[in-house]
Amino acid sequence: MALLDSNEWQDLSGKLAAASTSVQVQELRAEWIGRRGRITLALKALSNLSPEERRQQGQVLNAAREQATRLIDERLEQLRQQEEDRQLLNERLDMTIAGVEPKVGLLHPLTRVRRLLEDLFLRMGFSLAYGPEIETTWYNFEALNIPENHPARDMQDTFFVDLPGMVLRTHTSPVQIRGMEAAAGSLPVKIIAPGRVFRRDDDATHAPMFHQIEGLVVDRGITLGDLKGTLVAMATELLGASIGTRFRPSYFPFTEPSVEMDVTCAACGGTGCRTCKGTGWVEILGSGLVHPVVLQNGGYDPQEVSGFAFGLGIERLAMRIFGLDDLRPLYQNDLEYLMAFDRYTGRPML
Ligand code: PHE
Numbered sequence: 001m002a003l004l005d006s007n008e009w010q011d012l013s014g015k016l017a018a019a020s021t022s023v024q025v026q027e028l029r030a031e032w033i034g035r036r037g038r039i040t041l042a043l044k045a046l047s048n049l050s051p052e053e054r055r056q057q058g059q060v061l062n063a064a065r066e067q068a069t070r071l072i073d074e075r076l077e078q079l080r081q082q083e084e085d086r087q088l089l090n091e092r093l094d095m096t097i098a099g100v101e102p103k104v105g106l107l108h109p110l111t112r113v114r115r116l117l118e119d120l121f122l123r124m125g126f127s128l129a130y131g132p133e134i135e136t137t138w139y140n141f142e143a144l145n146i147p148e149n150h151p152a153r154d155m156q157d158t159f160f161v162d163l164p165g166m167v168l169r170t171h172t173s174p175v176q177i178r179g180m181e182a183a184a185g186s187l188p189v190k191i192i193a194p195g196r197v198f199r200r201d202d203d204a205t206h207a208p209m210f211h212q213i214e215g216l217v218v219d220r221g222i223t224l225g226d227l228k229g230t231l232v233a234m235a236t237e238l239l240g241a242s243i244g245t246r247f248r249p250s251y252f253p254f255t256e257p258s259v260e261m262d263v264t265c266a267a268c269g270g271t272g273c274r275t276c277k278g279t280g281w282v283e284i285l286g287s288g289l290v291h292p293v294v295l296q297n298g299g300y301d302p303q304e305v306s307g308f309a310f311g312l313g314i315e316r317l318a319m320r321i322f323g324l325d326d327l328r329p330l331y332q333n334d335l336e337y338l339m340a341f342d343r344y345t346g347r348p349m350l
Contacts, residue, residue, distance in 0.1 A: 012068060016075040025079065029072045039065045109341045110211060110330060113318040114194050117213050120237055121192045124230065126215065129182070129191040131175040133198070137165050139174035143297040144254040152253045157200035159208075168198035172214035173254060176290070176309055179216055180298025187305065188219035189298075194314070204326045211314035218290065218300060218307035224257070227287055227308035231261050235284070238317065239263060244270055246281060255288025255309060266320055284320070285312035 012032060019025045033039050043061050046054045107115070118128065131139070137148075146152045159168040175193035183189045193214040202208050217226065228247065235245050244264035252258040260283050265276035272278040287310030292302035300307075315327045322341065324330075329337050 126192045129179045129193045135169035143177045145293045146253045172212040215310045222306045258288035
């Protein structure tokens with residue numbers, strides 16, 4: 001049996017050199033020295049030979065086997081090296097390529113303004129209070145000194161629901177009563193109540209659902225001066241120390257006297273323009289001293305205690321802070337629009 005002449009060796013080393021993957025090399029290994037490989041079969045065939053020939057050819061074949069094994073292993077190692085080099089080259093970091101900026105979430109502008117207000121009042125010693133959005137007409141109207149059929153109800157276009165005596169609350173003022181009830185006669189009552197309110201209104205500056213923050217303080221000897229001091233402090237912190245404020249007499253059934261607070265117009269700085277209808281002022285909230293009937297409905301004696309209350313629209317304040325003339329996009333969940341508020345980073349809370 002003519003085994004492994006020089007042609008065959010050339011065949012093996014040529015094929016090994018041509019193999020470009022380790023799978024191809026493993027195939028050659030099987031073909032040559034595998035269980036049914038050429039050299040393996042030749043070694044098995046030795047048993048048919050005479051002892052003399054067996055010894056002689058056995059040496060040759062065993063040497064060939066060693067040689068083939070070495071060639072195959074060398075080629076495998078080469079390919080492994082090449083693969084590793086290729087990988088290292090591919091994985092090289094190119095420090096000049098621009099990074100992928102991670103998308104960072106952002107609080108909704110209305111949430112940011114609400115938290116700004118909450119933070120401010122919490123620091124003044126108020127605590128948070130909440131009431132239901134579907135409210136009884138008692139808490140929303142009667143307890144607040146707005147009797148049925150009173151023209152004051154016309155001030156608020158109410159959404160009625162299919163439950164007798166229930167409405168979508170038109171303001172956060174019902175939490176005044178609930179807050180006094182929860183305090184159960186203890187003093188002081190000092191709460192702010194943020195939340196959703198609902199009115200039949202829908203245009204660029206009015207949404208059928210919007211947010212208010214109600215404030216209520218009840219204690220012995222509370223005066224209009226306390227109300228003014230608190231609200232001016234709030235306005236200067238929110239809108240800057242140079243903001244102008246003024247209080248105008250107004251009317252709410254649940255406060256007496258009632259006052260509205262104006263701040264200087266952002267558009268003209270107070271000189272008068274279209275936005276402020278030439279007055280230089282824009283209204284930002286309603287407030288007043290708590291009406292004796294309301295104190296009574298909350299379980300307090302108006303002969304002993306007095307209080308002040310205010311209610312302000314979060315959307316309106318947000319429009320002022322962010323310089324918006326339309327509040328509707330705030331509710332449309334257009335991420336690009338909302339993410340643009342990212343630029344307003346002037347304050348830690350905003
Ligand atoms: N509830 C009133 C409104 O929604 C605002 C207000 C609150 C006025 C508290 C006076 C006192 O318009």
